[in-house]
Amino acid sequence: MHYNRWLLATILSTPAALGFAAESAVMRELVGTRTSENIPAVPAELSERLAAYQNTRGASFAGWLPDGALLITTRFGNTAQVHRVAAPLGMREQLTFFDEPVSSVASLPDRAGFVFGRDVGGSEFWQ
Numbered sequence: 001m002h003y004n005r006w007l008l009a010t011i012l013s014t015p016a017a018l019g020f021a022a023e024s025a026v027m028r029e030l031v032g033t034r035t036s037e038n039i040p041a042v043p044a045e046l047s048e049r050l051a052a053y054q055n056t057r058g059a060s061f062a063g064w065l066p067d068g069a070l071l072i073t074t075r076f077g078n079t080a081q082v083h084r085v086a087a088p089l090g091m092r093e094q095l096t097f098f099d100e101p102v103s104s105v106a107s108l109p110d111r112a113g114f115v116f117g118r119d120v121g122g123s124e125f126w127q
Helices: 002-012 044-054
Strands: 028-031 034-037 057-064 070-076 079-085 092-094 102-107 114-118
Touching (some): 057 102, 070 092, 070 102, 079 102
Antiparallel strands (some): 028 034, 070 079, 079 092, 102 114
16 A cells, blocks of 8 residues: 555656656747747648649739839739730730839839839838
């Protein structure tokens, strides 16, 4: 009987019995200012299945150019770029070609041109 109490007390006093997990190595990933811990890698098959939903397109009006052409931003995947459309139902002509998206566009009413802003590396400090 005494031995059973001692065994029970020994078992209950172990870290696992008290809810403490044994120390394990922490997988830490630093990307910019983000720190992730113990997040498993996304399986390639899942990434491929999700690609159809993430590769979306969208267009937004940005202004009129002095020659009557339409200035738009069009998003392909993760980057928005500036395009010019010369006529109704006309083909768009891409004017910017950056790895980072163009975030703000304004036409210049008295000049044949436009100004735009973009950031570097997702810093949201666009100029």
